[in-house]
Amino acid sequence: MQLSRLSAALFNLSNVSGSSLRLASIPSRLVSTKSPSLKTLYSTCLSTSVIVLATSQSAWAQVDDVDAQTTPNVVLDTIVVTSSADASADGLPSAYEGGQVATGSRVGLLGNQDIMDTPFSTTSYTNEYIANQQAQSVGDLLKKDPTVRVARGFGNFQEAYFMRGFITTSDDTMYNGLYGILPRQYIATELFERVEVQRGASAMLNGAAPSGGNAGGTINLLPKRADNEPLRQLTVGYGQGDQGKVAVDVSDRFGSDDAFGVRFNAAYQDGDSAIDDESSTLGLAALGLDYRGDQYRLSADLGWQDNKLSETRPSVNLGGVSSVSNAPDGSKNWAQPWTYSDEEDVFGTIRGEYDFTDNITAYGAYGMRRGDEDNSLSDLTVTNTNGAGTTARFDNTREDKVQSAELGLRGQWQTGKIDHDWVIATDLYDQEEKGAYAFEGARPNNLYRPIKYRDNSWSDTAVFVGNANNPTLTNEKKLQSFALADTFSLFNDKLKTTLGVRHQNIKTTSYDYNTQAKTASYDESAWTPSVGIVYQPTMDWSVYGNYIESLAPGKRAPLTNDHEAVTNGGQNLDPYVSEQTELGVKYDNGMIGSSLAVFRTDEPHAYINNSNTFTAAGENRHQGMELTVFGSPSENMRLNAGVTYLNAKQKDTGDSALDGNRVIGVPTLQSNVNLEYDLAAVEGLTLTGDIIHTGSRYSDNANTLKVDGYTTLDLGARYRTMLAGQDVTLKGMVTNVTGEDYWQSVGGYAASGYLNAGEPTALKVSATFDF
Known part of the structure; x- marks a missing residue:
């Protein structure tokens, strides 16, 4: 069942014979590691840096049992598995269609999660989006987020963020899952690859925030x-x-x-x-x-x-x-x-x-x-x-x-x-x-x-x-x-x-x-x-x-x-x-x-x-x-x-x-x-x-x-x-x-x-x- 759904998704996205398809555009939940014919392909994609998939009818046969006489030829692009920021074998979640956000993000101790698989509201902004917006700091980017409003710390010029109406200060920003490591007041965009926004309380996921914030998000x-x-x-x-x-x-x-x-x-x-x-x-x-x-x-x-x-x-x-x-x-x-x-x-x-x-x-x-x-x-x-x-x-x-x-x-x-x-x-x-x-x-x-x-x-x-x-x-x-x-x-x-x-x-x-x-x-x-x-x-x-x-x-x-x-x-x-x-x-x-x-x-x-x-x-x-x-x-x-x-x-x-x-x-x-x-x-x-x-x-x-x-x-x-x-x-x-x-x-x-x-x-x- 899962294999046929994947083939259908691939077929629908490839409208004519010889068209190119980026596997990154397929939601990761479609590729089940429990499917025997995909398990090797999926684990290899995660553990190596570049995989070139076959572009012939035989490649289609490995994905699903589709009649070669009725299935159009599809050329699969080179798939790049992004190096992981958290040293995991999985690598970073791939970019979503359009390249502005990712298909998933880190959800505290649960690790990287697909956005559809997590019971929390999350968004991960990519480096491509950060650069295209000419954002100079975390706040400069997050003013683009409809759930965040950028404010200022007490008596100084520290960035602070209203999330669900609560204040999250830059003191409590995490760096690759660790609190308190980055500069306290202003964090320039050259220092990070992605900005992950996890909305809502998160004590079980991330632990207590050092400065008392993060009731509205991390x-x-x-x-x-x-x-x-x-x-x-x-x-x-x-x-x-x-x-x-x-x-x-x-x-x-x-x-x-x-x-x-x-x-x-x-x-x-x-x-x-x-x-x-x-x-x-x-x-x-x-x-x-x-x-x-x-x-x-x-x-x-x-x-x-x-x-x-x-x-x-x-x-x-x-x-x-x-x-x-x-x-x-x-x-x-x-x-x-x-x-x-x-x-x-x-x-x-x-x-x-x-x-x-x-x-x-x-x-x-x-x-x-x-x-x-x-x-x-x-x-x-x-x-x-x-x-x-x-x-x-x-x-x-x-x-x-x-x-x-x-x-x-x-x-x-x-x-x-x-x-x-x-x-x-x-x-x-x-x-x-x-x-x-x-x-x-x-x-x-x-x-x-x-x-x-x-x-x-x-x-x-x-x-x-x-x-x-x-x-x-x-x-x-x-x-x-x-x-x-x-x-x-x-x-x-x-x-x-x-x-x-x-x-x-x-x-x-x-x-x-x-x-x-x-x-x-x-x-x-x-x-x-x-x-x-x-x-x-x-x-x-x-x-x-x-x-x-x-x-x-x-x-x-x-x-x-x-x-x-x-x-x-x-x-x-x-x-x-x-x-x-x-x-x-x-x-x-x-x-x-x-x-x-x-x-x-x-x-x-x-x-x-x-x-x-x-x-x-x-x-x-x-x-x-x-x-x-x-x-x-x-x-x-x-x-x-x-x-x-x-x-x-x-x-x-x-x-x-x-x-x-x-x-x-x-x-x-x-x-x-x-x-x-x-x-x-x-x-x-x-x-x-x-x-x-x-x-x-x-x-x-x-x-x-x-x-x-x-x-x-x-x-x-x-x-x-x-x-x-x-x-x-x-x-x-x-x-x-x-x-x-x-x-x-x-x-x-x-x-x-x-x-x-x-x-x-x-x-x-x-x-x-x-x-």
Whole structure:
């Protein structure tokens, strides 16, 4: 039965005799490893780098028993099995039709899963899509995702992401399954191959997020690996405001059967942005090594990133106003001339996998990061709708040392007619944070008519906490967990049920910045179970449901609130659990894929009370629906679109004035349409467009400060041609074509409703040369 379905799919996709077919366009679930005549072919495809399939009638005979007199001749292209980022024998899931997303992604300890086989909502964006969008960071790419909205960290320029209305910070981004390894605030695209978005809670799958986020989703980045063909690529780019960039990407394979792979990336960017007086300098380098053997695989990564910002436009706080000020001109800047933010990180990982038998594999990974940050910041608090307000100063120094590791064993076994895919894993995370900070009171300023204070000397009222020249230990965090899961399949893999549980221990200790005395600590453990069910009534459809929890360290209290010190600033609240239930349906015909999810998540609520103390009370209930569509509706068109409806409300807060109000920063409706169209009249020319809509949001828990929604339009084009015998791709994009002035995000930290202005109209162009 499975063989005839595969042959039918191949026949339908090959319309005429002699046409070419890419096996990657066939959903992997059609190729059953239980089919005797396909088992050898399938395992070989996964374990070797290049397989050339026979193009004669005899090749068809090996796939299915089809009469040679009635079956058209089909030429099968060379199939390239992409090197694996996680050292697995399977390699990366292949790209979906259109090349923008992959057919699957890593789902925590369950490993790589086809999108139709997993009881969770996931998307994996490919390197091709990242490059074509000219995305410069994780946030630059994820603003294209209809289920994500990019925000900003508290008091700095850290990227943060609203997912299902919850904040996931870049602190909690995973690198090949490990927390805390990549730079903490900004992650450049040259450092990763794919961006995997796993929506919803994930404590059983990934363990607790170190910074207390990820109730709404987890982002996993995959490192780059040497592909089967050598790569020699040079990219030069230019952005409006005199921003220049150059990047190199080279790779090759060596040794017997090309078992050894090396890939090297480096980039340098410098210059002004399209925002007045704002500039940045970025340098990075990354080296990826891998070895793929018959019985074991190894990989290693080493990276460095140095990100320097100068006069970056800060967020805007609202204080004592009755309404929200209109967003200023997108190119205006109210940063003080002496403000800056420097972040430098060095990181590395090693990973290995060993096959004890055909059915049992052990794996392990270890990573570490050393990060140094130095900032001089000056936010703006608006106290009048005419833009009048005050500017305060906040400087801080921070050093991070992070170690992260995982160890596991996975395998398959059978009991009667039930197939089992099981895994046992343990995870460790250790972080030491050193820091010092200083702040002082406010000076008059105005959002629309900024005042530049050239003198940055401290006043007599300045407060200094710790020693900026020699920061001391302020926080320690240790996370340890043990997890096991089993996915058992029935009815010829039509019904799959995943049961799992994780035991998580969270230990945190806070220290006084000056005396090093312990100010707070806890050592707590919890069990977090999960159950997921997938049923596939046909090849094209899947129905799924899940219950899963998110366990996290308690939210960390901000240091200041409206220029006043928070009484428990810098301390963490007790650990808390968010609970999620979800139902969904997925569709995939090999050309167009779609997913519809309906979910509800309850998360403990935290806010700064009237005593200026950060405290936990009540919960936030997020109910919603997500629809995503992706793929290639026609040969010359690619689509990535979707819409999200969210009903995020405060519940049982202890304050009747707050109960039932919407959660800060969360819109009711958001949607994206990203379209690419190959122009038939000009060979090699592709037109691109993005429409991003975000509905209104509130900036306060009382829902008295409403922030208008916005809709932006980005237009672009790319042209593939030959120059001097070399392949060249020219790209150009204009962001915010209509010149809308808008507040891009509201909040980005618990109970905080600061505003972040949107991008102005700007042009960015690049040229990529393949040698």
